[in-house]
Amino acid sequence: MIPYERHELILNKLKEADLLKIDELAAFMPDVSMSTLRRDLKELEKRGSIEYLTGGAVKLHSAAREVSVFEKGAQRSSEKDLIARRAAAEVEDGETVYVDSGTTATALLSLLVDKPVTIYTTNGYACRFTGELAAKVVVIGGDFNPVTCSLTGPMVESALRELYFDRAFIGVNAVDEDRGIMTPGYPEAIKKRIVMQNSQASYVLADSSKFHVFSNVKVCDLEGFTVISDKRDAKIGERVKMITA
Structure with missing residues:
Protein backbone atom coordinates (compact mmCIF):
# COMPACT_ATOMS: atom_id res chain seq x y z
CA MET A 1 0.00 0.00 0.00
CA ILE A 2 1.09 3.55 -0.68
CA PRO A 3 1.19 6.01 2.26
CA TYR A 4 -2.15 7.61 1.33
CA GLU A 5 -3.90 4.22 1.39
CA ARG A 6 -2.35 3.31 4.73
CA HIS A 7 -3.35 6.67 6.24
CA GLU A 8 -6.94 6.27 5.05
CA LEU A 9 -7.11 2.73 6.47
CA ILE A 10 -5.80 3.91 9.85
CA LEU A 11 -8.29 6.78 10.02
CA ASN A 12 -11.20 4.55 8.99
CA LYS A 13 -10.32 1.99 11.67
CA LEU A 14 -10.17 4.74 14.30
CA LYS A 15 -13.56 6.03 13.19
CA GLU A 16 -14.98 2.56 13.81
CA ALA A 17 -13.29 1.91 17.15
CA ASP A 18 -12.65 5.45 18.45
CA LEU A 19 -9.49 4.26 20.23
CA LEU A 20 -7.00 1.52 19.33
CA LYS A 21 -3.66 0.29 20.60
CA ILE A 22 -0.83 0.29 18.10
CA ASP A 23 -0.56 -3.51 18.09
CA GLU A 24 -4.29 -3.71 17.33
CA LEU A 25 -3.79 -1.44 14.34
CA ALA A 26 -0.86 -3.60 13.24
CA ALA A 27 -3.15 -6.65 13.23
CA PHE A 28 -5.39 -4.91 10.68
CA MET A 29 -2.34 -4.25 8.48
CA PRO A 30 -0.29 -7.48 8.49
CA ASP A 31 1.70 -6.49 5.40
CA VAL A 32 2.90 -3.24 6.99
CA SER A 33 5.95 -3.29 9.24
CA MET A 34 5.72 -1.85 12.73
CA SER A 35 8.32 0.81 11.87
CA THR A 36 6.27 1.93 8.86
CA LEU A 37 3.08 1.98 10.94
CA ARG A 38 4.73 4.13 13.62
CA ARG A 39 6.01 6.48 10.93
CA ASP A 40 2.50 6.78 9.49
CA LEU A 41 1.07 7.49 12.94
CA LYS A 42 3.67 10.20 13.56
CA GLU A 43 2.74 11.81 10.24
CA LEU A 44 -0.98 11.73 11.08
CA GLU A 45 -0.25 13.18 14.51
CA LYS A 46 1.80 15.97 12.90
CA ARG A 47 -1.17 16.82 10.66
CA GLY A 48 -3.46 16.98 13.69
CA SER A 49 -5.54 13.98 12.55
CA ILE A 50 -4.85 11.73 15.54
CA GLU A 51 -3.70 11.92 19.16
CA TYR A 52 -1.22 9.68 20.96
CA LEU A 53 -2.38 8.52 24.39
CA THR A 54 -0.41 7.08 27.27
CA GLY A 55 -0.12 3.32 27.10
CA GLY A 56 0.56 3.16 23.36
CA ALA A 57 -2.94 3.91 22.09
CA VAL A 58 -4.14 6.38 19.46
CA LYS A 59 -7.47 8.06 18.71
CA LEU A 60 -8.89 10.53 16.24
CA HIS A 61 -8.18 14.11 17.15
CA SER A 62 -11.17 15.89 18.69
CA ALA A 63 -11.31 18.66 16.10
CA ALA A 64 -13.82 21.43 16.66
CA ARG A 65 -16.77 20.54 14.44
CA GLU A 66 -19.65 22.58 13.12
CA VAL A 67 -22.60 22.23 15.49
CA SER A 68 -25.99 23.87 15.48
Whole structure:
Protein backbone atom coordinates (compact mmCIF):
# COMPACT_ATOMS: atom_id res chain seq x y z
CA MET A 1 0.00 0.00 0.00
CA ILE A 2 1.09 3.55 -0.68
CA PRO A 3 1.19 6.01 2.26
CA TYR A 4 -2.15 7.61 1.33
CA GLU A 5 -3.90 4.22 1.39
CA ARG A 6 -2.35 3.31 4.73
CA HIS A 7 -3.35 6.67 6.24
CA GLU A 8 -6.94 6.27 5.05
CA LEU A 9 -7.11 2.73 6.47
CA ILE A 10 -5.80 3.91 9.85
CA LEU A 11 -8.29 6.78 10.02
CA ASN A 12 -11.20 4.55 8.99
CA LYS A 13 -10.32 1.99 11.67
CA LEU A 14 -10.17 4.74 14.30
CA LYS A 15 -13.56 6.03 13.19
CA GLU A 16 -14.98 2.56 13.81
CA ALA A 17 -13.29 1.91 17.15
CA ASP A 18 -12.65 5.45 18.45
CA LEU A 19 -9.49 4.26 20.23
CA LEU A 20 -7.00 1.52 19.33
CA LYS A 21 -3.66 0.29 20.60
CA ILE A 22 -0.83 0.29 18.10
CA ASP A 23 -0.56 -3.51 18.09
CA GLU A 24 -4.29 -3.71 17.33
CA LEU A 25 -3.79 -1.44 14.34
CA ALA A 26 -0.86 -3.60 13.24
CA ALA A 27 -3.15 -6.65 13.23
CA PHE A 28 -5.39 -4.91 10.68
CA MET A 29 -2.34 -4.25 8.48
CA PRO A 30 -0.29 -7.48 8.49
CA ASP A 31 1.70 -6.49 5.40
CA VAL A 32 2.90 -3.24 6.99
CA SER A 33 5.95 -3.29 9.24
CA MET A 34 5.72 -1.85 12.73
CA SER A 35 8.32 0.81 11.87
CA THR A 36 6.27 1.93 8.86
CA LEU A 37 3.08 1.98 10.94
CA ARG A 38 4.73 4.13 13.62
CA ARG A 39 6.01 6.48 10.93
CA ASP A 40 2.50 6.78 9.49
CA LEU A 41 1.07 7.49 12.94
CA LYS A 42 3.67 10.20 13.56
CA GLU A 43 2.74 11.81 10.24
CA LEU A 44 -0.98 11.73 11.08
CA GLU A 45 -0.25 13.18 14.51
CA LYS A 46 1.80 15.97 12.90
CA ARG A 47 -1.17 16.82 10.66
CA GLY A 48 -3.46 16.98 13.69
CA SER A 49 -5.54 13.98 12.55
CA ILE A 50 -4.85 11.73 15.54
CA GLU A 51 -3.70 11.92 19.16
CA TYR A 52 -1.22 9.68 20.96
CA LEU A 53 -2.38 8.52 24.39
CA THR A 54 -0.41 7.08 27.27
CA GLY A 55 -0.12 3.32 27.10
CA GLY A 56 0.56 3.16 23.36
CA ALA A 57 -2.94 3.91 22.09
CA VAL A 58 -4.14 6.38 19.46
CA LYS A 59 -7.47 8.06 18.71
CA LEU A 60 -8.89 10.53 16.24
CA HIS A 61 -8.18 14.11 17.15
CA SER A 62 -11.17 15.89 18.69
CA ALA A 63 -11.31 18.66 16.10
CA ALA A 64 -13.82 21.43 16.66
CA ARG A 65 -16.77 20.54 14.44
CA GLU A 66 -19.65 22.58 13.12
CA VAL A 67 -22.60 22.23 15.49
CA SER A 68 -25.99 23.87 15.48
CA VAL A 69 -26.52 27.22 17.18
CA PHE A 70 -29.11 25.53 19.39
CA GLU A 71 -26.58 22.98 20.64
CA LYS A 72 -23.85 25.60 21.05
CA GLY A 73 -26.18 28.06 22.75
CA ALA A 74 -26.62 25.69 25.67
CA GLN A 75 -22.87 25.33 26.14
CA ARG A 76 -20.99 27.77 28.40
CA SER A 77 -23.78 30.34 28.09
CA SER A 78 -22.66 32.38 31.11
CA GLU A 79 -19.13 32.72 29.71
CA LYS A 80 -20.50 33.77 26.33
CA ASP A 81 -22.73 36.41 27.91
CA LEU A 82 -19.74 37.85 29.78
CA ILE A 83 -17.70 37.96 26.58
CA ALA A 84 -20.56 39.63 24.71
CA ARG A 85 -20.92 42.33 27.38
CA ARG A 86 -17.20 43.01 27.37
CA ALA A 87 -17.19 43.23 23.58
CA ALA A 88 -20.17 45.63 23.58
CA ALA A 89 -18.22 47.94 25.90
CA GLU A 90 -15.63 48.41 23.13
CA VAL A 91 -18.20 49.95 20.77
CA GLU A 92 -18.77 53.70 20.80
CA ASP A 93 -21.91 55.52 19.67
CA GLY A 94 -21.97 56.34 15.97
CA GLU A 95 -19.56 53.60 14.93
CA THR A 96 -20.02 51.16 12.07
CA VAL A 97 -19.36 47.59 13.16
CA TYR A 98 -19.50 44.08 11.78
CA VAL A 99 -20.94 41.25 13.88
CA ASP A 100 -20.29 37.68 12.78
CA SER A 101 -22.37 34.54 13.19
CA GLY A 102 -22.08 32.22 16.18
CA THR A 103 -23.66 32.07 19.63
CA THR A 104 -21.36 34.59 21.32
CA ALA A 105 -21.72 36.96 18.38
CA THR A 106 -25.50 36.55 18.58
CA ALA A 107 -25.39 37.53 22.26
CA LEU A 108 -23.36 40.59 21.29
CA LEU A 109 -25.79 41.45 18.51
CA SER A 110 -28.69 41.50 20.96
CA LEU A 111 -26.80 44.07 23.05
CA LEU A 112 -25.67 46.29 20.19
CA VAL A 113 -29.13 46.76 18.66
CA ASP A 114 -29.88 48.99 21.66
CA LYS A 115 -26.99 51.33 20.83
CA PRO A 116 -26.97 54.14 18.21
CA VAL A 117 -24.59 52.36 15.83
CA THR A 118 -24.67 50.83 12.36
CA ILE A 119 -24.37 47.05 12.37
CA TYR A 120 -23.49 44.96 9.33
CA THR A 121 -23.92 41.25 9.88
CA THR A 122 -24.05 37.85 8.19
CA ASN A 123 -25.85 36.41 11.20
CA GLY A 124 -29.29 35.15 10.25
CA TYR A 125 -30.53 35.71 13.79
CA ALA A 126 -30.58 39.45 13.08
CA CYS A 127 -33.82 38.90 11.17
CA ARG A 128 -35.55 37.91 14.41
CA PHE A 129 -35.35 41.36 15.98
CA THR A 130 -38.69 43.20 15.91
CA GLY A 131 -39.93 46.56 17.11
CA GLU A 132 -37.89 49.73 17.36
CA LEU A 133 -34.12 49.40 17.41
CA ALA A 134 -31.60 52.06 18.33
CA ALA A 135 -29.16 50.61 15.80
CA LYS A 136 -29.35 50.50 12.04
CA VAL A 137 -28.99 46.82 11.11
CA VAL A 138 -27.90 45.67 7.65
CA VAL A 139 -28.08 41.93 6.97
CA ILE A 140 -25.81 40.90 4.10
CA GLY A 141 -27.53 38.18 2.07
CA GLY A 142 -25.97 35.02 0.72
CA ASP A 143 -26.03 31.24 1.08
CA PHE A 144 -27.85 30.39 4.31
CA ASN A 145 -26.53 27.64 6.58
CA PRO A 146 -29.48 26.44 8.71
CA VAL A 147 -27.12 24.73 11.17
CA THR A 148 -25.22 27.89 12.12
CA CYS A 149 -27.67 30.56 10.91
CA SER A 150 -24.74 32.03 8.99
CA LEU A 151 -24.69 33.61 5.54
CA THR A 152 -21.70 33.00 3.28
CA GLY A 153 -20.80 32.68 -0.39
CA PRO A 154 -19.89 34.86 -3.38
CA MET A 155 -22.64 37.45 -2.79
CA VAL A 156 -21.51 37.98 0.80
CA GLU A 157 -17.85 38.17 -0.20
CA SER A 158 -18.56 40.69 -2.96
CA ALA A 159 -20.49 42.96 -0.60
CA LEU A 160 -17.93 42.74 2.20
CA ARG A 161 -15.07 43.73 -0.09
CA GLU A 162 -16.79 47.09 -0.61
CA LEU A 163 -17.41 47.76 3.09
CA TYR A 164 -15.16 49.14 5.83
CA PHE A 165 -15.76 48.92 9.57
CA ASP A 166 -14.61 50.68 12.71
CA ARG A 167 -14.70 47.36 14.54
CA ALA A 168 -15.37 43.74 13.62
CA PHE A 169 -16.36 40.96 16.01
CA ILE A 170 -15.48 37.53 14.69
CA GLY A 171 -16.74 34.14 15.83
CA VAL A 172 -14.39 31.14 15.59
CA ASN A 173 -14.38 27.46 16.52
CA ALA A 174 -10.76 27.08 17.58
CA VAL A 175 -7.76 29.17 18.67
CA ASP A 176 -4.21 27.86 18.87
CA GLU A 177 -0.90 29.66 19.27
CA ASP A 178 0.67 27.71 16.39
CA ARG A 179 -2.27 27.13 14.03
CA GLY A 180 -4.02 30.48 14.49
CA ILE A 181 -7.80 30.83 14.47
CA MET A 182 -9.90 28.21 12.74
CA THR A 183 -13.42 27.47 11.53
CA PRO A 184 -15.03 24.31 10.06
CA GLY A 185 -15.84 25.65 6.58
CA TYR A 186 -13.84 27.34 3.83
CA PRO A 187 -16.59 29.89 2.94
CA GLU A 188 -16.66 31.01 6.59
CA ALA A 189 -12.88 31.40 6.61
CA ILE A 190 -12.90 33.55 3.46
CA LYS A 191 -15.65 35.76 4.87
CA LYS A 192 -13.79 36.34 8.12
CA ARG A 193 -10.53 37.17 6.32
CA ILE A 194 -12.21 39.83 4.19
CA VAL A 195 -13.89 41.44 7.20
CA MET A 196 -10.70 41.53 9.25
CA GLN A 197 -8.78 43.11 6.38
CA ASN A 198 -11.43 45.83 6.08
CA SER A 199 -11.70 46.70 9.78
CA GLN A 200 -9.75 49.25 11.78
CA ALA A 201 -9.97 46.96 14.81
CA SER A 202 -10.84 43.26 14.89
CA TYR A 203 -11.89 41.18 17.89
CA VAL A 204 -12.12 37.41 18.07
CA LEU A 205 -14.85 36.19 20.43
CA ALA A 206 -13.75 32.87 21.92
CA ASP A 207 -14.50 31.29 25.27
CA SER A 208 -11.66 29.30 26.80
CA SER A 209 -13.06 25.93 25.66
CA LYS A 210 -11.92 26.88 22.14
CA PHE A 211 -8.26 27.21 23.13
CA HIS A 212 -5.80 24.56 21.91
CA VAL A 213 -8.37 22.63 19.88
CA PHE A 214 -8.44 22.37 16.11
CA SER A 215 -10.92 22.90 13.30
CA ASN A 216 -10.71 22.23 9.58
CA VAL A 217 -9.85 25.59 8.01
CA LYS A 218 -7.34 28.20 9.13
CA VAL A 219 -8.60 31.79 9.02
CA CYS A 220 -5.35 33.56 9.90
CA ASP A 221 -2.37 33.59 12.24
CA LEU A 222 -2.50 35.03 15.74
CA GLU A 223 -1.69 38.63 14.88
CA GLY A 224 -3.44 41.91 14.18
CA PHE A 225 -6.51 41.39 16.37
CA THR A 226 -7.66 41.13 19.99
CA VAL A 227 -9.09 37.99 21.59
CA ILE A 228 -11.95 38.56 24.05
CA SER A 229 -12.42 35.53 26.31
CA ASP A 230 -13.56 34.47 29.76
CA LYS A 231 -10.03 33.42 30.73
CA ARG A 232 -6.52 34.45 29.81
CA ASP A 233 -4.25 31.86 28.21
CA ALA A 234 -0.50 32.26 28.66
CA LYS A 235 0.59 30.77 25.33
CA ILE A 236 -2.04 32.56 23.25
CA GLY A 237 -1.43 35.77 25.20
CA GLU A 238 2.21 35.72 24.12
CA ARG A 239 1.14 35.93 20.47
CA VAL A 240 -1.86 38.26 20.49
CA LYS A 241 -3.54 40.84 22.71
CA MET A 242 -6.19 39.39 25.02
CA ILE A 243 -9.05 40.98 26.97
CA THR A 244 -10.64 38.99 29.78
CA ALA A 245 -14.35 39.44 30.38
